[in-house]
Amino acid sequence: METVMKRKHKKLRTSDISFNIVNYLVFIIITLICVYPFYYMIINTISSNELSASGTINFLPKEIHLNNYKQVLGLSGLPTAALISVGRTVIGTICTVLASAFLGFIFTQQQLWHRKFWYRFFVITMYFNAGLIPMFVTMQTLHLTNTFWVYILPAIVQPFNIILVKTYIESMPKSLQEAAEIDGAGIMTIFGKIILPTAKPILATVAIFSAVNQWNSFQDTLIYITDQKLYSLQYLLYTYINQASSLAAMVRNSGVGTISSAVLANQQTPTSIRMTVSVIVVLPILFVYPIFQRFFVKGIMIGSVKG
DSSP, X not given: XXXXXXXXXXXXXXXXXXXXXXXXXXXXXXXXXXXXXXXXXXXXXXXXXXXXXXXXXXXXXXXXXXXXXXXXXXXXXXXXXXXXXXXXXXXXXXXXXXXXXXXXXXXXXXXXXXXXXXXXXXXXXXXOXXXXXXXXXXXXXXTOTTSGGGTTGGGSOOHHHHHHHHHHHHHSOHHHHHHHHHTTOOHHHHIIIIIHHHTHHHHHHHHHHHHHHHHHOOHHHHHHOOOGGGOOHHHHHHHHHHTHHHHHHHHHHTSOSOOOHHHHTTSOOHHHXXXXXXXXXXHHXXXXXHHHHHHHHHHHHTTSSOO
């Protein structure tokens, strides 16, 4: 009997080891598939532009140089555009997180006048909108076009984020708020000293969503902004990609004297401009995400299982 049990235990251990090996292999393959596009962009930006344009740089960089970054970072308007993108991301994220937290908290309060009506009023905006032209006319009437605040104000109230926060707060023990009310705390005190510190996971989740949306957005610049001083980094990426050939010619023509073959390998091409600007835009948000990642999983899963 003991021999049979040992054999079963041994088989079970062998199957577990095999399962773990397969799991590791699958996850390694998936990780490589996810990471490779970023790796591919980076090695093409630091390799010979001639080889990169011909499509021969696939796994290892060749003839490494950093001229692409020097030249692209020196393009007109890039520092200002980067400042605009950072500003709208930081300010927009803070405003969106605070608004989502407060509205999500308010919609959990039973004493709110016509609470169900107002909550449904906010949620229905997820499914219906007036369209592009009425939105532009509204922004123009409010004198928000060609201002920095056109990036911030329309994105503050996000129904999906409000739903996430509301669901999270409803999963918290009601005794926390009841104890604070017994001690004489008001709504704002409860919100600031109990809800905000306790709801960090879901607020971090909302912050990730908002920061990524703000950082990657370029259509609002295309629609509402004509002042070049207010162009965002992503809009410049959009224009640079569309005008890659003329930009490459501009950079090549900026040189003086005869261009040698070694220098030619480092001159900008449409491919190098696309790759370099893409890396410059993507890297900052990649560094931000790991900071909030530990909160993200806990925050997004709250409320998914009831009971």
